[in-house]
Amino acid sequence: MRGKLTAKSSAKSLARAQSALPSTLKKSSRKDEPRSVGILHRPNSPMAVKKAAEVTRWLKDRGHSVYAAPGQKISRDIPALDSKKMSQLDLMLVLGGDGTYLGAVRLIGERSIPVFGVNMGSLGFLTDTRVEDLFPRLQAALEDRLQPQMRSLLSVEVRRGRNRLSHQIALNDAVVERGSITHLINIDLHSENHLVGSIKADALVIATPTGSTAYNLAAGGPILHPEARSIVVTPVCPHALTSRPLIFPDHQSLRLKVQKSHHKAILTVDGVRCGELTDRDEVCITRHAVDHVALRDPDFNFFSLLREKLKFGERA
Numbered sequence: 001m002r003g004k005l006t007a008k009s010s011a012k013s014l015a016r017a018q019s020a021l022p023s024t025l026k027k028s029s030r031k032d033e034p035r036s037v038g039i040l041h042r043p044n045s046p047m048a049v050k051k052a053a054e055v056t057r058w059l060k061d062r063g064h065s066v067y068a069a070p071g072q073k074i075s076r077d078i079p080a081l082d083s084k085k086m087s088q089l090d091l092m093l094v095l096g097g098d099g100t101y102l103g104a105v106r107l108i109g110e111r112s113i114p115v116f117g118v119n120m121g122s123l124g125f126l127t128d129t130r131v132e133d134l135f136p137r138l139q140a141a142l143e144d145r146l147q148p149q150m151r152s153l154l155s156v157e158v159r160r161g162r163n164r165l166s167h168q169i170a171l172n173d174a175v176v177e178r179g180s181i182t183h184l185i186n187i188d189l190h191s192e193n194h195l196v197g198s199i200k201a202d203a204l205v206i207a208t209p210t211g212s213t214a215y216n217l218a219a220g221g222p223i224l225h226p227e228a229r230s231i232v233v234t235p236v237c238p239h240a241l242t243s244r245p246l247i248f249p250d251h252q253s254l255r256l257k258v259q260k261s262h263h264k265a266i267l268t269v270d271g272v273r274c275g276e277l278t279d280r281d282e283v284c285i286t287r288h289a290v291d292h293v294a295l296r297d298p299d300f301n302f303f304s305l306l307r308e309k310l311k312f313g314e315r316a
Contacts, residue, residue: 035090035142038081038113040069040104041120042096048120049074051095051131058135064142069107081107089113091141091295097121098214102270105153105171105292114148114293116141125213125309126171128296137297146295151210151226152250153288156269160281168269171292172211174285176256176277177203177236179266184239186259191252198259199243203236206254206285210292213310221245223312226302231287250287257282 037059042048052074056066067081067089068074079085086108094104094117101117108115117127118134129137140146154170168174178185187204189196207216209224212232217223221234222245231254234245248254258265260279267274267283277283306312 034063034065036065036067036085036088038067038069038086038089038092039072039074040092040094040096040100040107041072041074042100043072045096045120048095048100051118051120051134055093055095055134055138058138062142069104086113087111091116093138094118094127095120096127098123098126099271101126102171105169106270106272109169110288110290112290112293114141114295116146116295123309125305126210126294128300128305140297141295145298147298147300149226149294149296149300150291151294152208152229153290153292154206154208154231155286155288156267156274157284158267158275158277158281159284165281166274168274169288170211170269171208172214172270173205173207173216174283175203175205175215175268176258176265176283177268178263179276181263183263184237185263185265187265188257188259189233190255190257191248196246197243199235199238200240201235201238201243204256205232205234205236206256207232207234213306216245217310222247223306231285254285255282256285 039052039056041052056074056078059066066078067085068078070080092104092108092113092115094101094115097119098121104115118129118131119127120131121127151171154174156168156170156174158165176187184200184202186198186200188198205216205219205221209226209228209230212221212224216232216234219234219236221232224230224232229250231248231250232245235243258277258279265277267277
């Protein structure tokens, strides 16, 4: 019975993933159908720039359309992405590390565009494909032979009264931190309409399951499976020993408010500073209505990735 339930759950997950894909990347009988591919490479990396030009030629020789990310130039005949071309993309190819991958997530925004990451950085937790496997894996992606994995996103809003000051999307995390000031910050945390507590710490990390292996893990938070429907909140260097990481169901909304003080806090989303927060501002965090689509090998194993990248379970 347990095996049947697991298989049924997996089938539903795959069906949900397939339904979110652009029509040209759904299973079809035409494996040679031309695709529209955007390329984002690691900035200021000669190796990534060279590989972007190489893969562009490879794609164009096979009849596919190629576009460069805004602000990046691959070659004279490759146009840059704009909002119209972005909405028509079938695939976003990332050549770089996890920071470059998160840049692609910001670029895509609320569009359900599958992302294929090739590791040209250091860790490569999000960009798990090796450079030497680029072309066979890319061919598999274009032929719909890779597995679409749905990853939850956070919707991060800053409100002041009835006004929405900003809105960001996060694949990894949102962080409210003290910045360069020497004093700890006091943050009131609410889940729905309930006060969870007031936390005094250097920072507060609100992470998705995907982001649980990033800043959250470094701050002592738990590792969540990518398919867990949860949000984890982890204090960084809390003043009280009783301030521990908390895991919330992701259908609940979280609200954070810095207590009245002459100090200002800083909001950072996926590693990018988004501005200062005052005691008049409220950060509202919910699971975004659109999921991120990551392409993985059908044999992808999250626990193998933990062991390979983070040396999980190894004895010191």
